[in-house]
Amino acid sequence: MLKTFHKGGIHPPENKLSAQKPVQDLPVPRSVAILLSQHMGAPAKALVNKGDDVKTGQLIGQGEGFLSGNIHSSVSGRVAKIEEVQDVSGYRRQAVFIDVTGDEWENNIKRDLVLDKEIRYDNAEILKRIAEAGIVGLGGATFPTHVKLTLPRGKKAECLIINGVECEPYLTSDHALMLEKGEEIMVGIQLLKKALQVNMAYIGIENNKPDAIDHMRRLALAYEGIKVCSLEVKYPQGGEKQLIQAIVGREVPSGGLPVDVGVVAFNVGTVFAVYEALQKNKPLIERIVTITGKGLKNPANFRTRIGTPISVLIEAAGGMPDNAGKVISGGPMMGKALSNTEVPVVKGTSGILILPEEESTRPVIQPCIRCAKCVSVCPMGLEPYLLMPLSQQSLFDRLELEHVMDCIECGSCSYSCPANLPLLDFIRLGKSNIGKIIRTRKK
Amino acid sequence: MTSTIVYTIISLSILGAVAAIVLYFVAQRFKVYEDPRIDLVEAELPAANCGGCGYAGCRNLAETLVKSETFEGLYCPVGGNEVMARIAGILGREAIEQEARIAVLRCNGTCEHCPRTNIYNGAHSCTIASALYSGETGCHYGCHGFSDCVLVCSFNALHMDPVTGLPVVDDQKCTACGACVKACPRNLFELRKRWKGDKKIYVACMNEDKGGLAKKNCEVACIGCNKCFKVCPHEAIVMKNNLAFIDSDKCKLCRKCPPECPTHAIIEIGFPARKLKIDEQIAESTVNTKKEE
Numbered sequence: 001m002l003k004t005f006h007k008g009g010i011h012p013p014e015n016k017l018s019a020q021k022p023v024q025d026l027p028v029p030r031s032v033a034i035l036l037s038q039h040m041g042a043p044a045k046a047l048v049n050k051g052d053d054v055k056t057g058q059l060i061g062q063g064e065g066f067l068s069g070n071i072h073s074s075v076s077g078r079v080a081k082i083e084e085v086q087d088v089s090g091y092r093r094q095a096v097f098i099d100v101t102g103d104e105w106e107n108n109i110k111r112d113l114v115l116d117k118e119i120r121y122d123n124a125e126i127l128k129r130i131a132e133a134g135i136v137g138l139g140g141a142t143f144p145t146h147v148k149l150t151l152p153r154g155k156k157a158e159c160l161i162i163n164g165v166e167c168e169p170y171l172t173s174d175h176a177l178m179l180e181k182g183e184e185i186m187v188g189i190q191l192l193k194k195a196l197q198v199n200m201a202y203i204g205i206e207n208n209k210p211d212a213i214d215h216m217r218r219l220a221l222a223y224e225g226i227k228v229c230s231l232e233v234k235y236p237q238g239g240e241k242q243l244i245q246a247i248v249g250r251e252v253p254s255g256g257l258p259v260d261v262g263v264v265a266f267n268v269g270t271v272f273a274v275y276e277a278l279q280k281n282k283p284l285i286e287r288i289v290t291i292t293g294k295g296l297k298n299p300a301n302f303r304t305r306i307g308t309p310i311s312v313l314i315e316a317a318g319g320m321p322d323n324a325g326k327v328i329s330g331g332p333m334m335g336k337a338l339s340n341t342e343v344p345v346v347k348g349t350s351g352i353l354i355l356p357e358e359e360s361t362r363p364v365i366q367p368c369i370r371c372a373k374c375v376s377v378c379p380m381g382l383e384p385y386l387l388m389p390l391s392q393q394s395l396f397d398r399l400e401l402e403h404v405m406d407c408i409e410c411g412s413c414s415y416s417c418p419a420n421l422p423l424l425d426f427i428r429l430g431k432s433n434i435g436k437i438i439r440t441r442k443k
Numbered sequence: 444m445t446s447t448i449v450y451t452i453i454s455l456s457i458l459g460a461v462a463a464i465v466l467y468f469v470a471q472r473f474k475v476y477e478d479p480r481i482d483l484v485e486a487e488l489p490a491a492n493c494g495g496c497g498y499a500g501c502r503n504l505a506e507t508l509v510k511s512e513t514f515e516g517l518y519c520p521v522g523g524n525e526v527m528a529r530i531a532g533i534l535g536r537e538a539i540e541q542e543a544r545i546a547v548l549r550c551n552g553t554c555e556h557c558p559r560t561n562i563y564n565g566a567h568s569c570t571i572a573s574a575l576y577s578g579e580t581g582c583h584y585g586c587h588g589f590s591d592c593v594l595v596c597s598f599n600a601l602h603m604d605p606v607t608g609l610p611v612v613d614d615q616k617c618t619a620c621g622a623c624v625k626a627c628p629r630n631l632f633e634l635r636k637r638w639k640g641d642k643k644i645y646v647a648c649m650n651e652d653k654g655g656l657a658k659k660n661c662e663v664a665c666i667g668c669n670k671c672f673k674v675c676p677h678e679a680i681v682m683k684n685n686l687a688f689i690d691s692d693k694c695k696l697c698r699k700c701p702p703e704c705p706t707h708a709i710i711e712i713g714f715p716a717r718k719l720k721i722d723e724q725i726a727e728s729t730v731n732t733k734k735e736e
Contacts, residue, residue: 086577089576089577090577090578090583091583092583092652336576337576339576339577360564361564362564362565422566425565425566425571425575426566426568426571428575429570429571432574
């Protein structure tokens with residue numbers, strides 16, 4: 001029997017339209033807007049001014065604070081302005097606008113595609129270089145990788161888990177990356193293993209990607225301590241806690257970190273970025289973005305420079321379909337609907353999904369019939385039907401006791417609700433309020 | 444037969460007497476002294492339990508009022524000066540008078556002025572929508588129109604206007620309890636000084652964007668042009684983040700600023716109609732004659 005996590009989970013239609021498409025290079029756009037906050041923490045501080053000439057790979061934003069990350073220019077050209085641009089949420093954030101001229105790279109970046117297996121650095125140096133390259137978790141949470149690699153005092157990692165699950169319907173960027181850059185990912189894993197001083201790494205891949213499993217298994221034979229695990233197809237297996245449970249059978253305690261059970265997990269995209277940063281000196285300036293949707297002429301996986309407007313991606317994939325109802329950044333389950341297609345691609349953009357009109361409106365809300373479907377699908381073992389009214393009535397003490405902070409916001413409850421209740425909307429509201437309460441309590 | 448009735452009465456009476464004695468001693472032993480003035484003060488308070496004073500209901504405020512030395516920081520906005528004076532009489536202290544206030548919505552982004560750019564389909568709540576994204580219009584500071592404020596108003600003083608899509612404050616019913624101020628995720632409500640006849644002059648905008656962008660998204664946005672700031676003789680207008688703010692405690696309702704505003708973001712309510720200047724009168728009459736034609 002295939003491995004999977006134990007509690008809950010759903011299986012939405014996969015719709016992996018761009019699964020068999022190779023990675024294409026998206027032409028460098030004419031201008032980019034590089035957001036200064038592409039990570040969890042505080043925005044980076046801009047290091048360039050209007051009128052400055054920048055090269056591809058040049059540091060243009062210095063991460064400030066604990067969870068912040070460096071920002072590099074993804075193109076060469078002149079800084080047109082430093083102004084606010086709408087991000088995924090529609091709110092305006094500071095960004096560096098660059099008008100592109102040519103494509104001149106920083107001299108120390110190796111642009112060849114030769115595989116470089118040699119591990120030159122000790123673990124402190126690896127960490128330092130990862131931080132300098134501005135690498136964040138590319139699975140979507142954009143947690144700075146160097147922070148994740150710095151384990152809390154007294155904690156020790158026993159194994160590394162690599163997330164190649166890609167459980168979100170439609171998205172195929174990790175799949176395409178594994179097929180194209182499998183070997184590089186293996187080297188990246190060796191580097192991360194060295195940084196964490198662990199001997200074992202597991203790559204989790206769902207078995208709807210048999211080609212990727214075969215490919216990675218074949219490559220893994222040449223490396224010591226890398227094992228590929230084929231997993232049952234179930235959403236949200238790509239969630240860190242779910243994946244750990246599926247592969248090593250350990251449950252991360254409530255409010256705890258994966259390292260509490262001796263595990264550290266990374267996305268395959270992050271691992272590839274680590275490889276490029278250490279072996280090729282290349283900071284995180286581009287990523288693979290899936291552009292997909294049923295009405296779209298040409299769903300594809302594009303290697304995209306950070307800061308490219310999403311409208312450019314849509315054009316490259318055959319233009320906006322006539323029946324488009326919603327443009328979503330991310331997958332259909334956890335992605336965010338956009339209010340504007342000029343939003344730039346950021347480090348956390350794994351895909352752009354265009355839903356047709358008939359699929360993009362929410363059905364009519366009906367009363368809860370206590371069927372408990374939401375309870376049975378919740379991968380964290382919560383009771384969404386109870387959490388929603390508690391949040392609606394602002395009963396935050398009770399809500400906290402019900403472990404609402406464990407919610408990973410996967411949306412399985414809202415997806416499976418036969419009454420179409422906006423369960424996750426209210427759970428998120430409760431979470432943000434309790435987050436505020438917890439922060440004031442700590443002070 | 445009669446003996447059964449007699450015995451029943453006797454035994455029940457004895458039981459009752461014993462229970463009464465026990466209860467008397469228990470009550471004496473566990474008696475909690477409560478200041479009788481708390482009940483008197485509570486009777487004076489409006490019993491709305493709105494939390495506008497910052498305490499958990501009227502009883503809680505009454506307890507605090509009786510316990511505290513002065514009335515500093517303790518005020519029932521719903522009852523106002525009249526109620527506070529009566530409470531001061533009961534407690535033999537000096538009442539601190541406060542000016543009457545009223546809630547004002549600082550947004551005029553009606554469907555007409557501020558066109559929609561997208562459709563929100565999620566849970567019907569301003570707080571959720573605001574946490575999720577920037578909103579249905581281009582303005583990221585304006586009213587969502589999902590009536591969070593209407594739901595929290597204990598006095599029925601707010602209702603949504605179906606034409607404008609904005610909440611409307613009923614001046615007669617508003618008690619300035621401040622519930623809407625706390626409920627609005629965009630901080631659009633302000634408690635302003637209440638003038639006679641509910642006259643108001645205020646900047647109906649909270650948009651901090653630069654002028655061009657603000658005007659592009661909403662016709663009646665404050666563009667931060669400083670014109671009102673320059674004309675104000677009472678230093679009541681503060682400019683901050685491309686936005687004018689009229690301090691209602693300093694404003695004397697001189698009506699100099701509203702005509703200066705190029706976007707009509709400053710609203711005046713409750714005044715008699717202005718006398719038009721001569722050239723404006725001419726312009727007006729030509730428009731009228733054209734209409735008639």
